[in-house]
Amino acid sequence: MAMVLLAAATGCHxxxxxxxxxxxxxxxxxxxxxxxxxxxxxxxxxxLYLRLFDVDWNAERKQAMPNAIVHFVQPAVHLHITPVVFITNRTLENLPATGIDSLARQTDTLIRQIAARANLNYTAIQIDCDWTLTTRDKYFQYLRTLRQHSGKLLQTTIRLHQIKYKERTGVPPADKGVLMFYNMGHLNARVQSPSSIYNKADAAKYLTSLPRYPLPLDVALPVFSWVVHTRSGKVIQLYSNIRRAQLENRQRFEPLGKHAFRARSSFFMAGVYIKENDILKAEETGREIAEKAARQLAAYLPPLQSRTIIYYELSTLDPEEYQVEDILDLTDYF
Structure with missing residues (x-):
């Protein structure tokens, strides 16, 4: 596989x-x-945009706390790293307004500590948060304080609904936004519902507002797939380690259309308990789907002299589906 990737890198990009x-x-x-x-x-x-940790609300301690802090098994000193921190909306819902500035300073301190231990140099920070109308003011204050305290360029993720309804959701006080062009649909148990990762019809509802968005935008594109596990009409889990080929085992699953499969019996698969009559639906973003997404978005995205196209996500990317040339071809749409 390495030799294939090396050969593919010789294209004209x-x-x-x-x-x-x-x-x-x-x-x-x-x-x-x-x-x-x-x-x-x-x-x-x-x-590389590297998630360093999450910030979540600890109900028992009644405070915001970091969790899922990255552990370096391999060095990253040779990489061009942008630290990413994910902050849950419930953190902002529960944290008093008087604690926002302190949380921003603590975020910056932890980023610096992790970067120092891993010998990382960075010039920008990215914050990922799906803020709401009720948490907007707290989040924007958090960003202002973090931006001032860190002295770094500040980026924040932007969802499509925040583009369309910017008068209500507000435009975050950041140097740059990152438009997340995925997870745009509704995750549900219906077999016939379109993919929640990307579907053209849902995206089209928002894109006409894109040229008027005042913040310069980088782009995050999906190159991932997952399986939606439902039981008794309710979504119970998502899996990135289960592939369509496993679901096409006719001894274990009955096909329900093109993308969904019903379990014929109860069994374990990839460490997951599958109960009889559970339904597993494959939501996939192969090269053809990724190209459709790139073409659709590029038609509305205003020009920007310095833009980055970020692919989510390296650790779960299928090397049989995406090689070097495939990724570069997607970037070329922009």
Whole structure:
């Protein structure tokens, strides 16, 4: 596989005005394998948006706390890292307004500590949060304090609904936004519902507002798939380690259309308990779907002199589906 990837990297992707390519890395253990390392080097020029930790509300202690802090099994000193912190909306809902500035300073301190231990140099910080109308003011204050205290460029993720309804949701006080062009549909148990990762019809409802958004935008595109596990009409879990090929086992599953499968009996698969009559639905983002997403978004995205296309996510990317040239071809749409 490594040789295939190396050969694929010899394509013609040298446009001076082409956007930069990068990957997200979201696992709690930093240990990219050899194939992922080649993709990172040859497709992304070693640019990585690395989730360092989450910030969540601890109901027992009644305070915001970091969790899922990244552990470095491999060094990352040679990479161009942008630290990413995910903060849950419930943290902002529960934290008093008087604690927002302190949380921002604590976030910056922990980023610095992790970066120092791993010998990471960084010039920007990215915050991922799906804020709401009720948490907007707290979140924006958090961003202002973090931006001032860190002295770094500040990026924040932007969802499509926050683009369309910017008058209500507000425009965050950041240097740049990152438009998350995925997870745009409704995750539900209906077999015939379109993919919640990406579907053209849902995206089209929001894109006409994109040219008027005042914050310069990078782009986050999906190159991941998952399986939605439902039981008795309710979604119980998502899995990125189960593939369609496993669901196409006719001895274990009965097909329900093109993407869904009903369990014929109860069994364990990939460490997951599957109960008889459970339904597993494959929501996939292969090259064809990713190209549709890129073409659709590129038609509305206003030009930007320095833009980065970030692919989610390196640790779960299927190397049989995406090689170096495939990633670069997607970036070329922009």
């Amino acid at each position: 040298s446009r001076k005005d082409a956007p930069a390519t990068a990957f997200y890395y979201w696992k709690t253990v930093f240990e990219p394998d050899s194939v992922q390392q080649i993709l990172l080097q040859q497709a992304a020029g070693q640019r």
